[in-house]
Structure formats: structure tokens, C-alpha cells
Amino acid sequence: MRTALILLFLLAVAAIPGSLLPQRSLSQSQVTAYFSDHPDLAKVFDALYLFDVFSSPWFAAIYLLLFISLIGCVVPRAIEHGRAVFAAPPPAPRHLHRLPDNRTLPTDLDAAAALDVVEEELRVRRFRVVRRDGKHGPELSAEKGFLKETGNVVFHLALLALLLGLAGGKLWGYEGSILVTEGERFCNTFQQYDNHREGAFVDPADMTPLCVTLDDFQAQYEDNLTAASFTADIDYGLAGSATRNTTIGVNSPLRVDGDRVYVTGHGFSPVFDVTFANGDSFTDISAPFLPTETRTMSSEGAVKFPDVPGSDTQLALQGLFAPTGSVTGGLLTSIDPRPLDPQVAVFVYEGYLGLDSGLPQNVYSIDQTQLERGTLQQVGQANLKVGESTTLDDGTVITFSGIKEFAAMQLSHDPGQLWVLGAAVAVLVGLLGMLLLRRERVFARASGGTDGAGTVVGIGALTRGSADTAPRFTALTDDVAAALARRTRSEEKPSS
Amino acid sequence: MTDETLAALSDTLFSIAVGLYSLAVVAYCAELAFGGRTAPARELVAAGGGAPALPATPATSADEEPARARRWGMVAMGLTVLGALVQAGVLITRGMATGRLPWGNMYEFGTAVVLVAVVVYLVLAVKTPALRHIGVFVLGPVVLAMVGIGLFLYASAGPLVAALRSAWLAVHVTTAILGFGIFFVSGIASVMYLVRSRYEAKVAAGEAPLSRIVHRLPTAAALDRTAHRTAVFGFPIWTFAVIAGAIWAESAWGRFWGWDPKETWAFIAWVVYAAYLHARTTAGWRGRPSAWVNVVGLGVMVFNLLYVNMVSTGLHSYGGLK
Ligand code: HEM
Numbered sequence: 034m035r036t037a038l039i040l041l042f043l044l045a046v047a048a049i050p051g052s053l054l055p056q057r058s059l060s061q062s063q064v065t066a067y068f069s070d071h072p073d074l075a076k077v078f079d080a081l082y083l084f085d086v087f088s089s090p091w092f093a094a095i096y097l098l099l100f101i102s103l104i105g106c107v108v109p110r111a112i113e114h115g116r117a118v119f120a121a122p123p124p125a126p127r128h129l130h131r132l133p134d135n136r137t138l139p140t141d142l143d144a145a146a147a148l149d150v151v152e153e154e155l156r157v158r159r160f161r162v163v164r165r166d167g168k169h170g171p172e173l174s175a176e177k178g179f180l181k182e183t184g185n186v187v188f189h190l191a192l193l194a195l196l197l198g199l200a201g202g203k204l205w206g207y208e209g210s211i212l213v214t215e216g217e218r219f220c221n222t223f224q225q226y227d228n229h230r231e232g233a234f235v236d237p238a239d240m241t242p243l244c245v246t247l248d249d250f251q252a253q254y255e256d257n258l259t260a261a262s263f264t265a266d267i268d269y270g271l272a273g274s275a276t277r278n279t280t281i282g283v284n285s286p287l288r289v290d291g292d293r294v295y296v297t298g299h300g301f302s303p304v305f306d307v308t309f310a311n312g313d314s315f316t317d318i319s320a321p322f323l324p325t326e327t328r329t330m331s332s333e334g335a336v337k338f339p340d341v342p343g344s345d346t347q348l349a350l351q352g353l354f355a356p357t358g359s360v361t362g363g364l365l366t367s368i369d370p371r372p373l374d375p376q377v378a379v380f381v382y383e384g385y386l387g388l389d390s391g392l393p394q395n396v397y398s399i400d401q402t403q404l405e406r407g408t409l410q411q412v413g414q415a416n417l418k419v420g421e422s423t424t425l426d427d428g429t430v431i432t433f434s435g436i437k438e439f440a441a442m443q444l445s446h447d448p449g450q451l452w453v454l455g456a457a458v459a460v461l462v463g464l465l466g467m468l469l470l471r472r473e474r475v476f477a478r479a480s481g482g483t484d485g486a487g488t489v490v491g492i493g494a495l496t497r498g499s500a501d502t503a504p505r506f507t508a509l510t511d512d513v514a515a516a517l518a519r520r521t522r523s524e525e526k527p528s529s
Numbered sequence: 530m531t532d533e534t535l536a537a538l539s540d541t542l543f544s545i546a547v548g549l550y551s552l553a554v555v556a557y558c559a560e561l562a563f564g565g566r567t568a569p570a571r572e573l574v575a576a577g578g579g580a581p582a583l584p585a586t587p588a589t590s591a592d593e594e595p596a597r598a599r600r601w602g603m604v605a606m607g608l609t610v611l612g613a614l615v616q617a618g619v620l621i622t623r624g625m626a627t628g629r630l631p632w633g634n635m636y637e638f639g640t641a642v643v644l645v646a647v648v649v650y651l652v653l654a655v656k657t658p659a660l661r662h663i664g665v666f667v668l669g670p671v672v673l674a675m676v677g678i679g680l681f682l683y684a685s686a687g688p689l690v691a692a693l694r695s696a697w698l699a700v701h702v703t704t705a706i707l708g709f710g711i712f713f714v715s716g717i718a719s720v721m722y723l724v725r726s727r728y729e730a731k732v733a734a735g736e737a738p739l740s741r742i743v744h745r746l747p748t749a750a751a752l753d754r755t756a757h758r759t760a761v762f763g764f765p766i767w768t769f770a771v772i773a774g775a776i777w778a779e780s781a782w783g784r785f786w787g788w789d790p791k792e793t794w795a796f797i798a799w800v801v802y803a804a805y806l807h808a809r810t811t812a813g814w815r816g817r818p819s820a821w822v823n824v825v826g827l828g829v830m831v832f833n834l835l836y837v838n839m840v841s842t843g844l845h846s847y848g849g850l851k
Contacts, residue, residue: 461765
């Protein structure tokens with residue numbers, strides 16, 4: 034038990050760096066920032082898994098040890114408790130007056146009759162009572178409150194179940210996230226997700242073939258621009274079968290057969306039309322711009338044109354999007370998260386985008402190394418409202434033709450989830466039983482009175498659990514005393 | 530009344546509550562100052578060299594206290610009750626002004642936690658009069674907390690962000706407030722226990738420093754019992770709050786547990802309190818060591834509220850701080 038508690042403590046201590054240092058599982062960009070701020074320290078920390086605390090080998094080791102030690106102490110305990118439920122209460126200790134609560138009651142009844150009275154009072158209080166003929170006279174042992182120990186066993190077994198459920202959910206669970214523009218659709222395969230994370234035992238072939246189309250996204254705001262609700266109208270269904278329509282939103286995901294689909298964020302995709310000098314054109318080209326500030330939805334992103342007709346040079350736009358723009362001193366800022374007056378401030382680049390360089394690229398910005406090398410050059414810059422265009426020196430016309438909304442969506446699969454919930458509820462129930470109930474043992478022994486005439490009943494009690502036992506014991510023994518007196522009188526009556 | 534006047538009234542009530550609590554602190558100080566001048570010496574002599582050098586029943590000092598001290602004590606209690614009522618008014622008017630549960634940001638959360646702590650203290654003090662004497666040590670931190678909340682956490686009355694519009698706000702945050710408020714009193718009882726038990730040890734060793742104020746505190750045993758009982762009460766509530774938080778997180782954030790800083794520290798607090806309850810029944814840890822664990826627990830709770838909301842960035846950043 035002590036080992037388990039120490040390990041649990043160790044788990045808590047091990048969690049601390051995970052909350053103080055940026056974690057890859059929570060924010061890759063913060064980890065990257067940490068690396069550029071403290072390059073040397075970051076390398077050391079990284080070697081120690083301090084940016085992946087919760088998936089580190091040492092965290093897993095503590096977890097596993099805790100698990101083993103819990104099994105080691107809870108299983109024998111549960112078995113012992115199972116036996117105790119059917120076993121008789123233990124014999125009375127020799128010296129009842131050494132128990133924390135004790136009292137002696139004189140009576141005129143003989144020993145057996147006196148213990149009958151005690152037994153009756155205890156049975157009324159739902160004690161299990163055993164009578165024995167002990168070495169020091171007839172005695173009685175009584176016990177109640179097994180549920181306290183049951184609560185203890187339930188609590189610790191549930192803790193074990195909880196750890197199992199957590200681990201199982203991690204190993205067989207996965208999640209994927211993707212930005213979906215209105216009108217687009219995604220299906221539940223790792224190829225489609227922008228980001229995904231999966232447990233070691235996930236078989237991609239077993240993933241539910243669920244597909245989701247985002248029909249419409251809506252954000253609503255209060256007068257003071259506090260976000261009031263985000264809702265997404267979606268069509269969903271298994272690939273190849275009919276779809277159903279529903280609306281999901283913050284706090285209300287779609288739940289289908291162990292998979293859940295969430296809206297975790299939203300943003301805007303500015304739409305551009307590009308007409309080249311030779312008359313070729315692209316229309317309705319858009320890319321999601323990521324919100325950099327949720328209060329005003331000021332967003333940043335890039336649109337790339339790797340295949341410019343009739344030319345080897347590639348084209349890209351990078352810049353800022355403001356759903357409600359305001360330009361001061363040539364600088365565009367957003368003043369409202371609603372798309373009341375969408376504007377973009379874009380830089381136009383021509384040259385080599387480096388998309389086929391083999392290195393992974395950030396889709397939300399252009400490749401800085403190409404800029405530094407001079408293989409990509411800025412050829413224009415403009416602040417545009419919807420419908421406005423800018424013309425480059427080579428005659429290319431770029432038009433900001435409108436906006437679309439996108440939703441950040443996430444599909445999660447965690448088979449351990451319900452199991453963990455059940456275990457957590459059991460932990461709580463066991464805890465309440467263990468903390469609020471008490472186990473009481475009462476012992477009594479009748480012996481001949483010192484003057485040879487009357488009988489003396491000694492009663493003692495031992496309580497585990499809540500503190501104030503004295504009043505309960507006094508109430509019990511007062512009742513016994515009263516019953517003894519009553520019995521004596523009623524027996525005397527006929528004889529007198 | 531319009532929402533604006535209600536919100537302004539709420540802010541005014543906040544200041545009044547701070548004022549009443551400050552007056553209560555003064556009254557508690559007066560109570561301690563006028564406490565028996567000669568009583569300590571007499572009792573200590575009577576107690577002789579026995580192990581429990583001071584009366585074991587917590588009620589003793591209340592019975593023997595001079596009338597003047599008792600009057601101040603009653604005034605202090607009255608001010609505290611009044612302060613609690615006014616502070617409840619702060620939350621009620623906020624709730625009316627915003628048309629929602631008044632715990633949607635750190636300011637409101639902190640105010641509610643402090644209110645729970647004051648109410649827990651009052652209940653204890655009414656049930657066990659000797660516990661009234663820790664009043665200044667409860668109300669002192671309460672005033673400090675209120676001033677800090679008012680200065681640094683204040684957020685004007687406003688609507689909830691979308692993520693908080695859920696029935697789970699009522700379940701998760703309400704229980705977190707209850708748990709925190711109860712642990713607050715429990716932690717203070719343990720601090721007082723640490724002070725008092727050292728005093729008793731010194732008295733028993735014959736180095737009697739005879740501090741009048743410490744002498745007026747409830748006995749170490751009573752303080753330890755109070756700390757334990759409140760923690761036993763708070764622990765299942767805290768457990769429930771964490772579980773409810775996990776259930777909410779499943780529908781709000783896409784997973785029920787993700788080691789977000791707030792979640793991590795809630796877990797740490799849970800473990801520390803579990804350790805406290807265990808320590809108290811473990812040989813070698815009874816008494817002062819376990820009391821220290823309880824104090825660490827309170828430290829973790831406060832850290833989780835302040836540091837995690839204000840310094841680190843996580844999903845729980847609804848603090849309303851810019
Ligand atoms: C694995 C072996 C463990 C055993 C055999 C064990 C045994 C016990 C026992 C005997 C009690 C009752 C204490 C008393 O006499 O009042 C108890 C209480 C408790 N246990 Fe454990 N424990 C174990 C691990 C843990 C762990 C890992 C936790 C983690 C939280 C924990 C949390 C608690 C709590 C909160 C209580 C209530 C304390 C109280 O009743 O005063 N236990 N445990």
C-alpha cells in the first residue's frame with residue numbers, strides 16, 4: 034500500500050514537467066519556439082523526453098509499476114475481505130476495559146439472560162452477533178459495517194480498472210484532425226487527415242469508413258463580440274451508404290458507434306481568381322488562413338500556384354486576412370470576428386516555391402529559405418476588399434473574389450472511454466463508502482458479580498472510521514442498561 | 530434594475546464584503562487580545578508535566594473566556610456572517626446581471642471559493658465554539674484573497690464564451706468551488722495545527738513561551754481533527770469535480786483527459802489529498818508530517834488556480850484576463 038502510494042506520488046511529480054514545459058502533444062509550435070529560444074537546453078530536455086512527458090518511457094514505467102503494485106496489494110485484500118464477510122466476528126478480547134469505548138453494567142439476571150438482552154439490542158441495530166463460551170465466561174462478539182471495507186476494495190479495484198481503461202484507450206484509440214471548408218468532405222483515413230495520432234495497436238483497415246461533409250458553418254457572437262456559438266451542419270454516413278444530416282457544435286459532438294466528430298475551431302479561406310497575361314486563368318482558388326487572434330479572427334495564410342500556365346515560374350500569395358478590416362497607415366488589422374467587411378493584405382511572390390524539394394512545407398506560409406536564396410521574389414503587394422484586384426508588372430491580375438468559412442474538425446476513437454467512466458464512478462462510490470461508513474465491533478462478557486449475587490456485563494466497542502464514537506456507544510449501553518432493568522423488573526413481578 | 534446597475538451593485542457589494550471581513554479581522558484580533566490574561570498560566574500549572582499538557586476538549590477555552598473577549602468574538606462572528614451574506618449578494622447580482630451562473634471567469638470563481646471557505650468556517654465555528662478562535666487566521670487570508678481577486682482577477686460582467694455554455698458548468702465548476710473552499714479551511718486548520726502542536730510540545734518540555742494568542746487557539750488535537758474531517762468531506766467532492774471535468778472535456782475538447790496543465794495539476798492535487806488521508810492513518814506520518822502534506826495540497830490548489838490560468842497556456846484559459 035505504501036509502495037502504491039509512493040508510486041502514485043511519483044506519477045504526480047513526473048507530471049509536473051509536463052505542465053511547466055511545452056508539450057508536443059498539446060502544441061508543437063510552442064515546442065519549436067522553445068527550441069529556438071533555448072537551443073542547447075532544449076536538446077538536453079528533448080533527450081530526456083521532457084517535451085513528451087506523458088508518452089515517455091519513464092512515465093510509462095511508473096505507470097506500469099503502479100499498476101503491478103496495486104494488483105499486488107488489492108487482490109489479496111479483496112480475497113481476504115471476501116472471506117471475512119462469511120466468517121464469524123472474532124472472539125472478544127480478554128480485557129474489555131482496554132477498548133476505546135467500554136462500560137460495565139450490573140444486573141440481577143443470570144449471565145446467559147443478560148447476554149440475551151445485549152444480543153437483542155445489537156440485533157436491532159443490525160449487528161451480526163456470535164455467542165461463545167469463552168475462558169473468562171460467556172461472551173458475545175458483534176460486528177457491522179462490512180460495507181466500509183467493501184468500499185475500500187471497490188475503490189482500489191476501480192483504480193486498477195481505470196488504469197487499464199486508460200492504457201487500453203491509448204493503445205487502441207486514435208484521433209485525426211482536418212480543416213474542412215464549407216462544401217468539402219473528408220473520410221476517416223489517416224491519408225486524409227492533416228494531423229493524426231494513433232495507438233500502437235490501431236489497424237488502419239479497421240477504422241470506421243465514416244465520411245463527413247461540411248455543409249454550412251456558423252459562428253454567432255454576442256454584442257460585445259464574445260463567441261456565443263459555433264455550429265456546423267454536416268452530412269455523415271458510412272462510405273457508400275446513405276448520409277444523414279445533423280448539426281454539431283461546441284459541447285455537442287456527433288457520436289456514432291464509438292467514433293466522435295467534433296468542431297474544434299473555425300476560420301476563413303479567402304478566395305482568389307488569377308488571370309495570367311496570356312489569358313489563362315484560375316478561378317475560385319482558396320486556402321485556409323489560420324486565425325492568429327481568436328477575438329478578431331485576424332488570420333494568416335498562403336495560397337500557392339505551383340503550375341502557372343505557359344511559365345516555369347511559380348506564384349504564391351501570402352498575407353493577412355481580416356473578416357472586418359480596418360486600414361491605418363497602410364496596415365490592415367481586423368476589428369471584428371464577423372465577416373462584415375473582409376479584406377486581405379497580400380504579398381505576391383514569383384519564382385521557385387520549393388514544394389518538390391522533398392522537405393515538408395508549412396502550407397500556411399511560403400518557404401523562407403527560397404526567399405533567402407533569392408529563388409523566390411516579391412513582385413507585388415496589395416490591400417484588397419472583396420471584388421478588388423491588383424495587377425502585377427507582367428500583367429497578371431489577382432482578384433480577391435470572396436471568402437469561404439472552414440471548420441477545424443476532429444474525429445476521435447477511444448474504445449476505453451466508457452470503461453474509464455464506469456471505473457471512475459466506481460472509484461467515487463468506493464471512496465464514499467470507505468470515507469463515510471464505519472465498521473463497528475462490539476464485545477460483551479457476563480461474569481458473576483463480585484459479591485457473589487448479581488451479574489456484571491462488560492461491554493466494549495472498537496470502531497474504525499468516523500471520529501465521534503462515544504455518543505453512539507453511550508446510546509447503545511444506555512439502551513442495554515434500560516433493557517436489563519426492564520427485564521429484571523418484569524421477571525420479579527410474578528414472583529412477588 | 531438594468532443589467533448595468535446590477536453589475537455595478539455587484540461590484541459595490543464586493544467592496545462592502547471586503548470591508549466587513551476586514552472589520553471582522555479587527556474584532557477577532559480584539560477577541561484574542563482580550564482573551565484570558567491569567568487563564569493560561571493557571572491551566573498550564575494545573576496540567577503539570579503530563580503528555581497532553583493542555584485541556585483536550587476544545588470547548589474549554591470558550592467556557593472560560595472573559596466576557597469582553599466573548600463579546601468581541603460575537604461581534605466578529607456577526608460581521609463574518611454579514612460579510613458572507615453580502616458576498617453571496619455579489620454573486621447573486623452578477624448572476625442576475627448576466628443571466629447565467631456567476632462562475633464563468635477567475636474573478637467569479639475566486640469569489641465563490643472564498644465564500645465557500647467563509648461558510649465552512651462559520652459552520653465549524655457554530656458547531657464547535659472553540660474553533661471560532663481561528664477566525665483571524667481564516668478571515669485574514671480571506672481578506673487578502675479578496676483584495677487580490679479584486680485587484681488582479683477582476684473581469685467585468687459579461688456573457689460566457691461558447692465553450693462554457695453547457696450544463697456541465699453547473700456540475701463541474703460548482704463542485705470544484707465547493708472542494709476548493711473546503712480544502713482552503715482544511716489547509717488553514719493544518720497550518721494552525723502546526724503552530725499549535727509546536728507550542729504544546731514546547732509547553733510540555735517546560736519551555737513554555739506562554740503566547741496568549743497561540744494559547745487561545747483550539748488544541749492541536751482539535752485542529753488536526755478539523756483539518757482531517759474537512760479534507761474527508763472535500764476529497765470526494767474534489768474527486769467528483771475532476772470526473773465531471775473529464776466528462777465535460779470529452780464533449781468540449783474531444784478527449785476526456787489530455788494532460789492539459791489544468792488537468793495535470795488537478796490530478797496532482799488529488800494525489801496529494803489522497804496521500805494526506807493515507808498519511809494520517811500511517812504510522813510515522815501522523816501529526817505534523819501529514820499536516821504538512823495537507824498544506825502542500827492547498828499550495829497545489831492555489832498554484833493550479835493562479836499559475837496555470839495566468840502563466841501557462843492551456844484549454845482552461847477562460848480566466849477573462851487579457
Ligand atoms: C494498492 C494498495 C493500497 C492499499 C492496500 C490501500 C489500503 C487502504 C486502506 C487500508 C485504507 C483505509 C485507511 C484507514 O485505515 O482508515 C485506505 C484508504 C484510502 N486509500 Fe488506499 N490503499 C492502497 C493504495 C491506494 C492508492 C494508490 C490510493 C490513491 C489515491 C489510495 C487512496 C486511498 C484513500 C483516499 C483512502 C481514504 C483514507 C481514509 O480512509 O482515511 N489508496 N487505503
